[in-house]
Amino acid sequence: MFSSRTPHRSIPRRARQTGQALVYGLFVLIAGLVALFFMFNTGQLTAEKTKLVNTADAVAYSAAVMHARALNFDAYTNRALMANEVLAAQMVSVSSWLEYAVEHSESVTPLNCLTYYSVPLVLVMSKYELLCAFLSVPTVPAGLEGLQQVVDGVAPVAMAVSELAKAALQTSQLTMYASFLPARQQLLRQVADANYAGIGPVKVDTVPLLDNYSLFDGKPFIAPYNGNDRTRFKDAETRAAYKDGFVAGRNWDSRSPWPCIPGLVRGIANRSGSTALQGFDDWTASDSAYFRTERMRGWLLKCRGNSMSLGDGYRSAKDWGYSGVPNFFDLSSVALGYTPDNTDVNKRDPRLKFAIRLTRANTDAATSTGTSQVKPSGRMEVFQGAEAKGVMAAVSSSEVYFERMAPNPQGKELPSLFNPYWQAHLIATPPAVLAAAVALQNSPP
Numbered sequence: 107m108f109s110s111r112t113p114h115r116s117i118p119r120r121a122r123q124t125g126q127a128l129v130y131g132l133f134v135l136i137a138g139l140v141a142l143f144f145m146f147n148t149g150q151l152t153a154e155k156t157k158l159v160n161t162a163d164a165v166a167y168s169a170a171v172m173h174a175r176a177l178n179f180d181a182y183t184n185r186a187l188m189a190n191e192v193l194a195a196q197m198v199s200v201s202s203w204l205e206y207a208v209e210h211s212e213s214v215t216p217l218n219c220l221t222y223y224s225v226p227l228v229l230v231m232s233k234y235e236l237l238c239a240f241l242s243v244p245t246v247p248a249g250l251e252g253l254q255q256v257v258d259g260v261a262p263v264a265m266a267v268s269e270l271a272k273a274a275l276q277t278s279q280l281t282m283y284a285s286f287l288p289a290r291q292q293l294l295r296q297v298a299d300a301n302y303a304g305i306g307p308v309k310v311d312t313v314p315l316l317d318n319y320s321l322f323d324g325k326p327f328i329a330p331y332n333g334n335d336r337t338r339f340k341d342a343e344t345r346a347a348y349k350d351g352f353v354a355g356r357n358w359d360s361r362s363p364w365p366c367i368p369g370l371v372r373g374i375a376n377r378s379g380s381t382a383l384q385g386f387d388d389w390t391a392s393d394s395a396y397f398r399t400e401r402m403r404g405w406l407l408k409c410r411g412n413s414m415s416l417g418d419g420y421r422s423a424k425d426w427g428y429s430g431v432p433n434f435f436d437l438s439s440v441a442l443g444y445t446p447d448n449t450d451v452n453k454r455d456p457r458l459k460f461a462i463r464l465t466r467a468n469t470d471a472a473t474s475t476g477t478s479q480v481k482p483s484g485r486m487e488v489f490q491g492a493e494a495k496g497v498m499a500a501v502s503s504s505e506v507y508f509e510r511m512a513p514n515p516q517g518k519e520l521p522s523l524f525n526p527y528w529q530a531h532l533i534a535t536p537p538a539v540l541a542a543a544v545a546l547q548n549s550p551p
Contacts, residue, residue: 154498161301162464162502163532165310168297169460170504170530172290173319177506179282180328180435181526183275187432188343190268194423195347195389197261199381202391202419203356204254209417210395211247214238229373234360265426272432279435298464309465315501315539316461325438327458328523332433336386340431342524344383353381356393366409368402387430393419436523445520456521458506461539465497501543503535
């Protein structure tokens, strides 16, 4: 039998598979686009964050350098003030000594120091014999008197110049102290703007997260000292002036090598001189000398003798217009209490710490939510960044510490504003500061 139906033609297998990979390709393409966008946005966010962190480091380090320079500036100006004080002490010392020396040169004539039978020589006073012989030379008194006139003429002028310099130094310290915080804020702003020049704004917090300069253990890091609080400067300038042995003391004596005994005359020449700071107001110097002969006299054989003044000198710096120990700036009393022997290990080294936060708005960043031309839409928006409060933030910390570059042969120096050895560096941000930054970022607007 024969069938009347036409046999069915089979469709090739390859033809039946045509178009099935297109659906899979669409999914792969969409996933690739999402990944590409995610990589782009992540890269932009990373670049923005890195730049913000680097800028925060630059701002914090700039603040530390400014702090160190301010401390070293006070140290240098304090040293300059100290030099003026030492100059005053030296000038009154020289003037007083010259006044005494002129009188001494006029007093040695009766002793007839140039003959073999001169009193110092006969009494075996070898040290004084040389001085006496020198002062007895006819030209010496005139020379000393001329030198005294020169010194007494120059000293008032030098003191006036010194006082002008002192006033200028004190004014510069006061000006720096009064203008420091506004100037620091301006510097921080300038450094941040310079790092973001041409690529949008960045904000520097007005109030730092940590600022030991303004508040160090309850007080500012540095403080002004005046009135009776100038004792520290007074002690320092006295020590500095007394490093010159001529200022500290001009004393000697010369005497016969035998004691006071019957029938034998003993001679004594005594010279004394010193310079002292009277309170906070005046450097004074005094010099004097006398010559004395002694021998046993009377039924009780007591050592008796006669004294003759060889000269006196006195000078006061106040007579030349000296204004006294200057006002100055130093570490606050709290900061000065941070010493190596402090029982509290956390208070053995005063360090000035500073932490600052910088923020940049999402709309200013070169990301999909900011200035980038690549903008997601639809469901792609889920891949955008969502920083807290719409800003990106970075925190950096710095520190100023006291360390001498070369070891001091006289021993370890305590931190103060008399030595310009303050240095700056970046440090890891303390956990408490990071916690404060996070809380600030998450706080309601």
